[in-house]
Amino acid sequence: MRVVKEAEERRNEILDAADELFNQKGFDGTSTNDILEKVGIARGTLYYHFKSKEDIMDALIERYNVRILGAAREVAADKSIPVTERIIRVIMAIQISGGSNKEIMEHIHKPSNALMHQKIQKVIINGITPILAGIICEGIEQGLFHTPFPYECMEMIIAYANAVFDDDMVDLTTEERASRIQAYIFNTERLLGAESGSLMSIMQLFGSGTGSSSPESSHDFACKTD
Amino acid sequence: MRVVKEAEERRNEILDAADELFNQKGFDGTSTNDILEKVGIARGTLYYHFKSKEDIMDALIERYNVRILGAAREVAADKSIPVTERIIRVIMAIQISGGSNKEIMEHIHKPSNALMHQKIQKVIINGITPILAGIICEGIEQGLFHTPFPYECMEMIIAYANAVFDDDMVDLTTEERASRIQAYIFNTERLLGAESGSLMSIMQLFGSGTGSSSPESSHDFACKTD
DNA sequence: ATAATACCGACAGACAGTCGGTCGGTAACA
DNA sequence: TGTTACCGACCGACTGTCTGTCGGTATTAT
Numbered sequence: 001m002r003v004v005k006e007a008e009e010r011r012n013e014i015l016d017a018a019d020e021l022f023n024q025k026g027f028d029g030t031s032t033n034d035i036l037e038k039v040g041i042a043r044g045t046l047y048y049h050f051k052s053k054e055d056i057m058d059a060l061i062e063r064y065n066v067r068i069l070g071a072a073r074e075v076a077a078d079k080s081i082p083v084t085e086r087i088i089r090v091i092m093a094i095q096i097s098g099g100s101n102k103e104i105m106e107h108i109h110k111p112s113n114a115l116m117h118q119k120i121q122k123v124i125i126n127g128i129t130p131i132l133a134g135i136i137c138e139g140i141e142q143g144l145f146h147t148p149f150p151y152e153c154m155e156m157i158i159a160y161a162n163a164v165f166d167d168d169m170v171d172l173t174t175e176e177r178a179s180r181i182q183a184y185i186f187n188t189e190r191l192l193g194a195e196s197g198s199l200m201s202i203m204q205l206f207g208s209g210t211g212s213s214s215p216e217s218s219h220d221f222a223c224k225t226d
Numbered sequence: 227m228r229v230v231k232e233a234e235e236r237r238n239e240i241l242d243a244a245d246e247l248f249n250q251k252g253f254d255g256t257s258t259n260d261i262l263e264k265v266g267i268a269r270g271t272l273y274y275h276f277k278s279k280e281d282i283m284d285a286l287i288e289r290y291n292v293r294i295l296g297a298a299r300e301v302a303a304d305k306s307i308p309v310t311e312r313i314i315r316v317i318m319a320i321q322i323s324g325g326s327n328k329e330i331m332e333h334i335h336k337p338s339n340a341l342m343h344q345k346i347q348k349v350i351i352n353g354i355t356p357i358l359a360g361i362i363c364e365g366i367e368q369g370l371f372h373t374p375f376p377y378e379c380m381e382m383i384i385a386y387a388n389a390v391f392d393d394d395m396v397d398l399t400t401e402e403r404a405s406r407i408q409a410y411i412f413n414t415e416r417l418l419g420a421e422s423g424s425l426m427s428i429m430q431l432f433g434s435g436t437g438s439s440s441p442e443s444s445h446d447f448a449c450k451t452d
Numbered sequence: 453a454t455a456a457t458a459c460c461g462a463c464a465g466a467c468a469g470t471c472g473g474t475c476g477g478t479a480a481c482a
Numbered sequence: 483t484g485t486t487a488c489c490g491a492c493c494g495a496c497t498g499t500c501t502g503t504c505g506g507t508a509t510t511a512t
Contacts, residue, residue, distance in 0.1 A: 002474085002475065002476080002491080002492055002493070003492090004475085004476055004477075004490090004491060004492075005491085007490080007491075010491080010492095031466080031467065031468085032467075032468060032469085033466095033467080033468095041492075041493090042492060042493040042494060043468095043469085043470095043493075043494065043495090044470085044471085044491090044492060044493050044494070045491070045492045045493070047468090047469065047470080048490085048491060048492065049491090051469095052468075052469075053467095053468065053469090113340075113341075114339075114340035114341035114343070114344045115339075115340035115341070117340070117344070118340045118343070118344070118395075121389075121395060122394075122395050122396075125389070125395060125396060126395075126396060126397075137449035140449055141449070148409075148412070149408075149409035149412060149413065150449060151409075152405075152406060152409035152410070152413065153409075153413060155386075155390065155396070156382065156386045156413060159385065159386050159389040159390065159395075160381075160382045160385050160386055163347075163351070163385040163389065164381065164385065169344075169347060169348050169351060169352075169385075170348075170351060170352060170381070171352075179378075180378060183374075183375035183377075183378035183379075184378070184382075186374070186375060187375065187378065187379060187382060187417055190416050190417055190419075191413055191416055191417065193416075223363035223366055223367070223376060228458080228459055228460070228507085228508060228509075229458095229459085230457085230458055230459070230508080230509055230510075231458080232458095233457080233458075236458080236459095257499080257500060257501085258500075258501065258502085259499090259500080259501095267459075267460090268459060268460040268461060269460075269461065269462090269501095269502085269503095270458095270459060270460055270461070270503085270504080271458070271459050271460070273501090273502065273503080274457090274458065274459070275458090277502090278501080278502075279500095279501070279502090
């Protein structure tokens, strides 16, 4: 008893199912059989709509891309919001997209699968950086920031945050994480040529519990003075 | 007609073969059959020595790790070399290990496979950063650098370089690459609180052809002034 | 001779993708 | 109106590849 649906509708059904499964089991841990069973279709149907498993992943990432960049651009364009606040909101747009999808986005950042993870990173770095760099340019005009390389600064800031805070690239204890956050903000100020202490509001991006104290490296790397 | 060899010797044969194949075809594109055929052993032999294909990759990465970090530590410990030169040599140790392995190392950085690539990145960032941070601390004592976060600075510098210059994370034209290098050096100076222009020697890490001119963002992102 | 280690190759199961065939919906035609 | 042809969506058995397993064998050292 076959059921015929519009191609667009079926494609989205497949993507919705894949979305859920990739979050639960990761890309590698999800078989095409898992996906087609969840949708309730046959193998041939799946491959009628997508040419490969990786094609499904790419379509899913593209769906997120459109959503994320759309949200980020809206925020960035709202000149009534102060520059710093806009930066924060754009970055938040990466983490929260469409309200009820928060948990989904968080899981997709987990190293469920390196390939998928890499592709998402690529989308974020190449997509979000120009938007943020645009905002930095406004800050430069307002005298908030001083750098001849707004784009490259934001690229560095985003790429690093991605590697250290969102990846499992660097294993951090709670203390180490707090220290990293402080250093991150300090270094962001330096890179952007912003006044010391002027970007502390970025801290809210990392949730609470990171207090605020004088700059100091609490990594096992305070320079030895012996 | 079976041939018996010492476990250590056989393990290295397998790793040598895997090394070559992973470079040629990537991890995903290399099957265990490829490896065992190249060595001239049976399936069961391969799995006698390694518990999985990923175990082979991990052993190979660990082999490189030991080699790379060893070379880096030697350089870092040579206090007769100026601080800046030592930084350069340590970074070069990542790219050139054991002379004749240069090409191999370069290929292993290619995105032959995301998982392997991710694991190598992790090793580099977590392994090299403390070594470099140690050197930075010496520079701080000598008044060359001024930062309360030597470790985090180097982490950011390494992580970013990895993402942009070694990954295919960001697609760069030759011009864009040159611009990125300039920005990278400029930003490195800022992060480390180094005197402007004092780290231009880092440029040699990127090969020739990057000239030298005044700081300017040649990304399509010079801030619009209208 | 015995025990431990290294080695062998047939096999099983999982998986992504293929391919010949079917079916529902629609347009064209008599 | 009924029939036919066509198209796109769908079906499921099958294929080939791959990783890892396991019962068995050969070699070496004692």
